[in-house]
Amino acid sequence: MKIRPVSFPVPMIALMVLLATGVGGSGAEKPGTDNAAARRKEFVLPQKHDAALSREAKLGRGLYGYYCALCHGKQGNADGFNAFNLKTPPTRHTDSILMGTLSDAQIHRIIKEGGGALGRSPQMPPWGGVLSDRDIAHVTAFIRTLAVPAKK
């Protein structure tokens, strides 16, 4: 069979014109377009948790919540459920002025050796037998995130 030379480009051009103007059916009046857009929005990506916290602070937060928050409170507001049973109220870790006077090394030592060893309240127990130096460093890192820097 012989193909006539004109028969090829004519439908081709017609098709291209159709596609270009969008009459080809795909562009107009697509049912459920709104729905599709809504669904596209509903497809979400996982979001990072606490991107602001360092890895050390994140690890420290778990330990803080388990051992410290009972008195010092989850957010360091000195409002843990046991805070009101203490003779000396627990340190408020959100107090930026007070926390500003303590160096990391001091905080580390209080956690490790307890309040009694440093002339503070003996009701703050020594955690050196429970937490390793590394753990304590993590807890210290987390405590440092609790206080909002003092306003000047």
Next chain:
Amino acid sequence: MKRAFVALSLLILLFFFWQIGKDYDRPYLSFQKKYKELLAKEGEGEPELAAFPLGARQNWLVGLSRVDRCETCHLGIEDPRFRDARQPFRTHPDADSHPFESFGCTVCHGGQGLATSVEDAHGPTKNWNEAVYHENFLQKSCSLCHGETVGESAPVLARGREMFYEYGCRGCHKVEGKERKKVGPPIRKIGGKVRIDWLFRWLRNPRDYLPKTRMPDFALFEQEAADITLFLIPQTQGTREAAAGSVERGRKVFNEYRCVTCHALEGKGGDIGPDLAKIGSKLRPDWLLKWLRNPHEIMPATRMPVYNFTEQDARDLAAFLMGEYVDLELPEDEVARNLTAVAKGNVRNGKTLVEKYGCTGCHEIEGVEDRGENGSELTRVGDIHISRLEFGEVEVPRERRTVPNWLYNKMRKPRLFKDDLKMPDYHFSDEQAEAVTTYLLSLTAEKVPAQYNLPLGERPSDYNPQGEFGKVLEKYRCLVCHRIRGKGGILAPDLSWEGSRVRREWLLGYMKNPDTIRPILVERMIQLKIPDAEIQTLDSYFRTTLVDDRVENLAGAVRGMHLGDPEAILRGRKLYFEKYGCDACHQINLVGGTIGPDLTHAGKRLRPEWVVQWLRNPKTFLKRSVEPVYTFPPKEMEDLTAFLLSPKGGKRKP
């Protein structure tokens, strides 16, 4: 013609050199140059800079059959000086425990190790299925070497695994090597248990009745719910009849048996059993009475113990719950409206729907054949190729099309990709969806060589006591709250060493009438009214089997201590209150903290050997104890023990 030929030749020559040149300007070179600048600032000067060669680096991990070239750009991962550097140079936070030479990167992080351009290495790319995992799912890789029960070291994975079986995913999805378990109650003669209008409402929206339920939302149409209701309860019921009993006495019974330990009422209480606040709008009173007499007969897998209620107790309790706790938010006319809707249902359609939605995945249903799992198998879902996952009506750009992203979205909204899918909505929060996704991704066929295996976490315990003791344990469901040798709950004290811990006289009295050792807890030991014969069984098992040599071996040492010496007691008192501040956590005569147990009657409760061993190291027995570990000198130890065991006054609560 000739000119064209020359021009073309030149063009080809140019192209040839351009290609060669391109090979010298690899995409990673720009990172390496930036790293060199950083090194010039942070490093130790010229010699170090001179020793830094440009070029690709690779790590061939023969054991893992992987070649990782990640360090070509991630140049600082083992160098602590780059802790705060920007990616790709930042120090790896866990380089000590997982050194790069033996593990490489991709075995945990995914991605294409051989690639040396950012896009190809991180993915997703066309011909490499595994893109780098988002940090939220990263714990999926822990199970590869550390086994499935990683526990605390990989909390997200552990939570996901727990959820997978707790929410009954295994009922519809096969996972090889895991036993199928139906997590919902069996449905037999349910017309005798619940009210028709309740079932209709429940099917339409379970969380409307019980906000914390595990029952998922099937988004049924009204007609579908009516069909299923009518199929499950074909016979008509009478109107709401009242239970015969005294409401006032029932309230006392509820308090006496401490039902609130497991059931919430008015927003307060435990969550081991369902919230009972609207129970009167759900159950039929005669069923509740039968349940209270012996729940195990109706539902063998229930966590509820068999209580030794008297007939009158059970009747009054049923009357109290049915009478006082009806759903007050339920509009008056809704019951009638629901009943009218159900009347229009079609029993045959109901059965078809029950089969279609796979209700038998969670429930044993009378009259419906269980044809096994009706969801897709998940044994190797972590290895699945992205092309096999249907995105349906959702347009997702290629760089977001990864297996983890698909699974995560499926967990959040199971019918997102297509409306008529069967999987119901569990209303998972983002964290929950992440946890389940992490567990699913961990289900792969990938194996690591033996030298990489390092199981962490507690292995599942096969503790399963037989005989009389086993029967008592089963009857009272002790292991729902208590743990013995690694089996059971963690709500209540671990009993693995109970024989070494407590005095016999105390135990016998406590079993008869449990009082409060930890004052602040909602979940207190329930009143079971255990008959004497069963108490004897428990006691003899505790004495003979649940003992610990570390404690028993201290008998000689304790005999040598002067525990009755008034001066030792006085010295101990001083240590307790002044030196160590034990009152921060423990109460004596209502003074002190409420973190640890009340010690007023410690002398009546605890054995001296136990106290000594506990003071030496509380973590001997309970790793999760929040008691600090002290190192007391022997003298102080003796004095403290003497004080703790001494009578400290205080009335024993009746």
